[in-house]
Amino acid sequence: MWGKDYDKNLVQPWRNFMPVELLIAMLRDPASTGALLPSSRALARAMANAATGADLIVELGAGTGAVTRALLHAQPHVPLIAVELQPPLAQRLKACCPTADVRQAAAKEVVDALIDAQGKVVLISSLPFRSLPRRVASETATCLCRFLERNPARKLVQFTYQPRAPFGAPPGLQWQRTSVVWRNTPPAGIWELQAVS
Structure with missing residues (x-):
């Protein structure tokens, strides 16, 4: 029925729909979840490519693991810490990405603990800053900036729909x-934040 060159996305469209864990997380805490759909493969690849040259990658707001899987594929020899606050999503990540160091915690907690990490650390973030409660967004942004200021080799890669x-x-x-x-x-812009050279 299908030729050799059929498009697997047409045959298996269910892969593009919202996973049950994401729906549950959104219903429980919509402000902290932020996303209506998982990141596309194109966005995940672009985020992963931005981590090239890292000695350590810390993914914040790992969600369903779309970017996590892309990071593991693109940077297989770089240690990866995947941070996800929502318990159902963190459990899913542990199951689908066993080589990642998955931490169910707030981004601020993990980043603060890594403040003295050596080498080039790249933060890859899918955190929904625009929808987070104002205090949480402010405290998290302050923490990330403090982390970047400690070492000019560090950078934050963040996508946003704005x-x-x-x-x-x-x-x-x-x-x-x-x-x-x-x-x-929707279409997403990729932004990088680092020390001014």
Whole structure:
């Protein structure tokens, strides 16, 4: 029935729908979950490619693992800590990505504990800063900036559906939009934050 070159996405469209764990997390805590759909493969690949050259990758808001899997594929020899606050999603990550160090915790807690980490640490973030409670968003952003200020080799890679930077940067750090991924629902901009050279 199907030729050799059929599109597997057409045959298995269910892969693009919302996993049950994501739906449960959204119903329990919509502000902390943020996403209506998992990240597309194109967005996940773009985020993973932005971690090239890292000595350690810390993924914040790992969700259903779309970006986690892309990171493990693109950077197989780099240690990966995947951080997810929602218990059902963290359990899913542990099952589907056994080589990742999955931590069910708040992003701030994990990043604060890594403040003295050596080498080039890349933070890959899918945190929904625009929908998080204001206090949580502010405290998390402050923590991430403090982490980046400690070592100029570090950077934060964040995607957002908004046309502007995810949050304000303090003096000494600067945002740069590196790309827009149109093959995502909705399209997403990828931004990098690091020390001004």
